[in-house]
Amino acid sequence: MPVSPIDSLSGAAGVTAPAAPTRPVAETDGAAFGDAITGAVDELRRLQSTSNELAVKAVTGDLTDIHAAMIASTRASVTMELVAAVRNKGVEAFTEIMRMQA
Numbered sequence: 001m002p003v004s005p006i007d008s009l010s011g012a013a014g015v016t017a018p019a020a021p022t023r024p025v026a027e028t029d030g031a032a033f034g035d036a037i038t039g040a041v042d043e044l045r046r047l048q049s050t051s052n053e054l055a056v057k058a059v060t061g062d063l064t065d066i067h068a069a070m071i072a073s074t075r076a077s078v079t080m081e082l083v084a085a086v087r088n089k090g091v092e093a094f095t096e097i098m099r100m101q102a
Contacts, residue, residue, distance in 0.1 A: 037086070044083050047076040 054069035063069055 040079075040083055040086070044076070044079045047072065047079050051076040 051069075051072040054063060054072050057063040058066065058069050
């Protein structure tokens, strides 16, 4: 029993191929991406500062809530991993673009 190609089915029994998205592509200068990266790095600095302050309080005995220190430390750590992963993907993309141009 031969199998018919999908193209031959598009006219049969009211079956139509899905339409391609028609959303226009917005032209940008990359400023929004740069602002997002800058904001992420600023947030990372803030989280690391908070974590460091709470760590100093824990060492000196002034910390009343150890949970806050652990949460701040974990947030700073996870955010650092995320920023590093985004940076690594950006470097990989740049390297791939440079390879394609050569």
